Amino acid sequence: MPVKKKEKIQCDSNIVHEEIVRRVGQKMPSEEALYDLAELFKVFGDSTRIKIIWALFEEEMCVCDIAHLLNMTHSAISHQLRVLKQARLVRPRREGKNMYYSLDDQHIEEIFHQGLIHINE
Amino acid sequence: MPVKKKEKIQCDSNIVHEEIVRRVGQKMPSEEALYDLAELFKVFGDSTRIKIIWALFEEEMCVCDIAHLLNMTHSAISHQLRVLKQARLVRPRREGKNMYYSLDDQHIEEIFHQGLIHINE
DNA sequence: ATAATATATGAACAGATGCTCATAAGTTCA
DNA sequence: TGAACTTATGAGCATCTGTTCATATATTAT
Numbered sequence: 001m002p003v004k005k006k007e008k009i010q011c012d013s014n015i016v017h018e019e020i021v022r023r024v025g026q027k028m029p030s031e032e033a034l035y036d037l038a039e040l041f042k043v044f045g046d047s048t049r050i051k052i053i054w055a056l057f058e059e060e061m062c063v064c065d066i067a068h069l070l071n072m073t074h075s076a077i078s079h080q081l082r083v084l085k086q087a088r089l090v091r092p093r094r095e096g097k098n099m100y101y102s103l104d105d106q107h108i109e110e111i112f113h114q115g116l117i118h119i120n121e
Numbered sequence: 122m123p124v125k126k127k128e129k130i131q132c133d134s135n136i137v138h139e140e141i142v143r144r145v146g147q148k149m150p151s152e153e154a155l156y157d158l159a160e161l162f163k164v165f166g167d168s169t170r171i172k173i174i175w176a177l178f179e180e181e182m183c184v185c186d187i188a189h190l191l192n193m194t195h196s197a198i199s200h201q202l203r204v205l206k207q208a209r210l211v212r213p214r215r216e217g218k219n220m221y222y223s224l225d226d227q228h229i230e231e232i233f234h235q236g237l238i239h240i241n242e
Numbered sequence: 243a244t245a246a247t248a249t250a251t252g253a254a255c256a257g258a259t260g261c262t263c264a265t266a267a268g269t270t271c272a
Numbered sequence: 273t274g275a276a277c278t279t280a281t282g283a284g285c286a287t288c289t290g291t292t293c294a295t296a297t298a299t300t301a302t
Contacts, residue, residue, distance in 0.1 A: 017183070021190045024179045029237075034175065036240045037233065038168040045163030046290075047156045054155065058145045062138070063249060069142045076291055078250055083290095088242075097248045097299050105242075107235040112158065114228040114235070116150075119157045121209075121226075167260075184279060197261055199280055204260095218269050218278045 043087045044111070048072070049080050052101075053108060056090065060102035164208045165232070169193065170201050173222075174229060177211065181223035 028034070043049060051070050055061060061069070067077045081101055084090040091104040149155070164170060172191050176182060182190070188198045202222055205211040212225040 017186050020180065020182060021186050024176050024182065025190055027179050028172070028175055033237065033240065034171050035168045037236050038166055038171045040236050040240060041162045041171075042166030045159055045166040047159040048290080050155050050159045050162075051149070054149055055145050058148050059141065061141060061145065064247095065138050065142050069146055073292075074249070075251085075293080078248095079290075082250080088239075094299090097246095099249060105239055107239050111232050111235045111239075114232045115158050115161050116154065118209075118226055118228050118232075119154065119161060163259095169260080185277095194262075195279065196263080196281085199278095200260075203280075215269090218276095220279060 040087065043083060043089065044115075046080070048076070049084060050112075052077070052080060052084065053089065053103065054112070056101060056103045057109060060093070060100045062095075062098040062100050064098065066101075161208065164204060164210065167201075169197070170205060171233075173198070173201060173205065174210065174224065175233070177222060177224045178230060181214070181221045183216075183219040183221050185219065187222075 029037075044053075048070065052066055055066060055069055063074055063077050063081065066081075067074045070077065081090060081092075084101075085092065089103065089105055089108065090101045093100045093102065150158075165174075169191065173187055176187060176190060184195055184198050184202065187202075188195045191198070202211060202213075205222075206213065210224065210226055210229065211222045214221045214223065
């Protein structure tokens with residue numbers, strides 16, 4: 001009695017499309033890389049931080065000016081700059097009492113650009 | 122008596138670096154565009170969704186297979202696919218009992234690529 | 243030293259998020 | 273029709289997040 005061969009397979013939790021899952025699984029980046037990527041995008045996923053970064057596209061600014069530009073408290077901006085700093089996206093520079101922040105990455109602008117293309121589609 | 126001109130200005134909440142703030146402010150995209158951009162990146166800011174998208178780079182897959190690949194419940198995957206669908210990042214196609222999802226955007230891969238460059242720097 | 247200004251930081255709180263669970267909806271096959 | 277299977281969805285909940293507030297730190301000028 002020949003075993004009935006299933007050509008187009010169902011999606012039983014056991015009889016999954018094993019071929020597909022195996023092939024795709026092999027091409028996936030490491031768990032760690034995907035996690036880090038998500039962490040990076042998480043940083044971009046807040047409109048305050050997006051605004052800060054966009055402002056710094058133009059030129060370096062101090063905390064106070066950013067706060068004024070975005071009409072937010074110094075504290076809130078400082079907290080967010082810390083997040084950006086930890087993600088190695090901005091770099092601080094002291095000048096007297098002021099801390100000037102500037103962008104520390106060349107790829108951000110390209111990432112944002114592609115993001116805007118998606119939005120405006 | 123000549124008015125003392127302030128060259129490098131202080132950061133009083135009143136005497137902000139008005140020139141800078143004004144110039145940068147003019148170049149900022151609209152509030153709405155920046156908000157939408159943040160929303161898009163928020164979608165990328167979760168490792169489950171990152172994994173789903175990366176899997177779909179290879180080929181379309183059904184809910185069940187994605188769940189199996191990522192070792193998660195069907196429900197969790199379905200919820201996340203909904204988020205991706207609402208963001209117009211994936212597109213569903215029915216085939217019998219299965220819903221096959223595929224990527225609906227050409228720019229995602231470029232965005233992810235640039236993101237990885239930042240991480241590996 | 244003290245005062246004034248700029249920034250940083252911890253605690254607290256409200257709101258958002260992602261998963262699980264239960265259940266519903268849609269499809270196929272007997 | 274009903275049973276089996278796949279996917280979708282709402283509720284509940286634990287966790288995470290972004291802001292505010294109070295306070296600390298750092299620099300400059302008096």
